[in-house]
Amino acid sequence: MYPKIGDLLFMSVDSGDEKEAVIQYKSRIADMDEDSFLIEIPMQEGTGHLKRLFIGDELSIYFMTEGGIKNYFNSYVFGFKDDVIRMVRIRKPEPDSISKIQRRSFLRVNAELEVAVKTDKMIRFVARTYDVGGGGLSFYCDANQRIEEEEGLSCWVLVPYKNGSIEHVPFTGEVVRIKVLENGRKIVMVKFTLIADMERQKLIRYCFERQFEFRR
Missing domain, CATH: 2.30.110.10 (Electron Transport, Fmn-binding Protein; Chain A)
Known part of the structure; x- marks a missing residue:
């Protein structure tokens, strides 16, 4: 209802x-x-x-x-x-x-996608995402990678679809949190600060395709 x-x-x-x-x-x-x-x-x-x-x-x-x-x-x-x-x-x-049970899951989905990162300090590297969504994403990086909270990033992420097509989605973002894992690697959580509406819709489309796969 x-x-x-x-x-x-x-x-x-x-x-x-x-x-x-x-x-x-x-x-x-x-x-x-x-x-x-x-x-x-x-x-x-x-x-x-x-x-x-x-x-x-x-x-x-x-x-x-x-x-x-x-x-x-x-x-x-x-x-x-x-x-x-x-x-x-x-x-x-x-x-x-619509459920009477509270769920804290947003449209963000777990996904290992390739993301190219350039920091404000002009450090460049390629990483794999932990999750992606319409408002931001998280990615893994090595322990020795110099990256800080509130740092600005310029990136693109490679997004594959079920029909075989692949899109490069560019965005700028800000690091909102860094989580250090037991093995020393980090998960860097990023919110988008500038992304074209058309590019954001590509990510949302990917998330819905993934959610449909999970439900099946």
């Missing part, structure tokens, strides 16, 4: 930053069509601060139904509409994907 126009949605945003991912926002459904909900600009609960969203941002959402039951689903931003107010267009989930 879908929420209705006027219903509140409560959501968190996957930015690749664990601190950001636990902040909760709320928004109201202003309109809907066959494949999307149009929602008001989300507002942070407790502070009233508005949350600026970007195309490709991945959202974990719930809405309340009778009896105080929380209904959860995942979605992502794929457009905007300017009317009396500015609205955010988010993908309407499949009905059977």
Whole structure:
């Protein structure tokens, strides 16, 4: 069962930053069509601060139904509409994907893709991703690789599709967190700071193909 126009949605945003991912926002459904909900600009609960969203941002959402039951689903931003107010267009989930069990998984999927990295210090190397999504990705790097949190990166990632085609997706990003593994290697978590909408959609398409494979 879908929420209705006027219903509140409560959501968190996957930015690749664990601190950001636990902040909760709320928004109201202003309109809907066959494949999307149009929602008001989300507002942070407790502070009233508005949350600026970007195309490709991945959202974990719930809405309340009778009896105080929380209904959860995942979605992502794929457009905007300017009317009396500015609205955010988010993908309407499949009905059977709405669950009464909380899930913290976003559209990001585990994937080992080749990514070419250039740091602000002009250090260049090629790595393999740990996961990818519309809002960012993580990649492995060696223990001796000099890379720091908040550092800017210029990259491209090689994205293969089920039909055999391959895309090079360029982006710039910022390191939001570095996790050191037991073997000394690192997982570098990156949020996109500049990526063309068309390139972001290529990654989202790849994520949905992967999710479909996982479900099968």
